[in-house]
Amino acid sequence: MTTLPPFNVHRAGSVEEATELLGRLGDDAVVYCGGTELLLVYRFGFADYPDLVDIKPIPELRGIAAENGELRIGATVTHREIELSPIVQEHFPALVEMERHVGNVRVRNVGTIGGNLCFADPHSDPTTFLIAAGGEVSMRRGGADARRMPVEELLRGPFETALEPGELLTAVHLPRVRPGTALVHRKMSFHERPAITVAAHVAVRDRAVSEVRLAVGSVGVSPVRVHAAEGLLAGLDAAQPDPAVLAAVGEAAAEAAEPVADANGSVEYKQQLVRVLSARCLREAATEALAA
Ligand SMILES: Cc1cc2nc3c(=O)[nH]c(=O)nc-3n(C[C@H](O)[C@H](O)[C@H](O)COP(=O)(O)OP(=O)(O)OC[C@H]3O[C@@H](n4cnc5c(N)ncnc54)[C@H](O)[C@@H]3O)c2cc1C
Incomplete structure (x- = not known):
């Protein structure tokens, strides 16, 4: 690791100002929020943008509010503030x-929810969680209308998002939790970042599973929603889910996640983690949903 190269910090007071700065400074500039990822990239010598556009002062990107039937979390809200x-x-x-x-x-x-999503590191807790939660993001560039999309559409691949040049992620939106639903998120870490993240949202009606969103992340290049799980689990007894069905869902999840071999383990090992953790999350979520 090297020491940080010199850089200028430009504080933006609005989305318009940030867009103007990013446009004027061009390829020399990058958005800077908590800096937990960005400054690490600098330290490793992978980037040396001389201009950082600090978006923390922008009021539009702050705050947590329950409004219009959803929870809105500003992009610059830190993990700790959410916690x-x-x-x-x-x-x-x-x-x-x-x-x-x-x-x-x-x-x-210091790390923010927006910074986590925009960095699009494959090893991320919030991305997996938000996909299972049905989360969406809004983004805006100065002088243009806001856009809104599901989290899985924001993530285009490792370290790649759907954000356009000069555009900022402004907020994360979560649908209000309904009675008879539960979301369980589980992870395992062998190093600093998660080696696997699994999140299961389950809704129950008349003691049977009526809706499922299962997401698996941190094992492959991007988190995925396991669409096959949704059909397999519909109508299942939530109190005593059939182990054969859970095993089939685990298998579908292991395939959909497309694990890659790395310092956390081989493809086969990660597939087994996905099978076990997916079944566990779904069982726990079904039990919680029955009581919710
Ligand atoms: C030791 C360590 C352990 C970690 N463990 C975990 C873990 O267990 N689970 C996990 O999920 N994460 C983990 N992380 C990652 C951490 O969650 C993220 O580092 C943090 O949330 C990033 O936010 P930031 O504000 O610091 O981003 P920054 O470093 O400021 O920015 C990251 C990237 O996003 C861009 N960006 C930031 N905000 C916006 C915005 N609003 N609009 C447009 N672009 C933007 C920046 O240009 C940059 O490219 C870990 C990080 C470290 C260093």
Whole structure:
């Protein structure tokens, strides 16, 4: 690791100002939020943009609010602010539980939800969680209308997003939690970042599974939603889910996740982790949904 190269920090007070700065400074500039990823990239010598556009002062990107039937979290809200927010605790307690296990407290104190999504590191807790939660993001460039899309559409691949030049992620949106639903997020880490993340959203009606969203991340190049799980699980007894069906879903998840071999393990090992953790998450979510 090297020392940081010199750079200028330009503070933007609005989305318009950030877009103007990014346009004027061109290829020399990059958006800077908490800096937990960006400054690491600098330290490793993978980037040396001389101009950082700091978006933390922008009021539009701040705040947590339950409004219009959803939970809105500004892009520059830190992991720690989410973890400690009474609004999130009241409206989406599973999100608090997930955030509590992101990195360590130093990372959570400065790292932001928007920075996590925009960096699009394959090893991410929030991306997997938000896909299972049915989360969406909004983005805006100065002088243009806001766009909104599901989280899985934002993520185009490793370290690649659907953001256009000069565009900022402004907020994350989560649908309100309905009675008879639960979301369970589980992870395993052998190093700093997660080696596997699995999240299962289950809705129950008349004691049977009526809706499922299963997401698997951190094992392949991008998190995936396991669409095959949805059909397989519909109508299943939520109290005693058939182990053969859960095994079939685990198999579908292991295939959909397309694990890659790396320092966390071989493809076969990761496939087995996906099978076991997917079945476990779904069982737990079904049990919780019955009581919710
Ligand atoms: C030791 C360590 C452990 C970690 N462990 C975990 C973990 O367990 N789970 C996990 O999920 N993550 C983990 N992380 C990653 C951490 O969650 C992210 O580093 C953090 O959330 C990134 O946010 P940031 O504000 O620091 O991003 P920055 O470093 O400021 O920015 C990251 C990237 O996003 C762009 N960007 C930032 N905000 C916006 C925006 N609003 N609009 C457009 N572009 C933007 C920047 O240009 C940059 O390319 C870990 C990181 C470290 C260093």
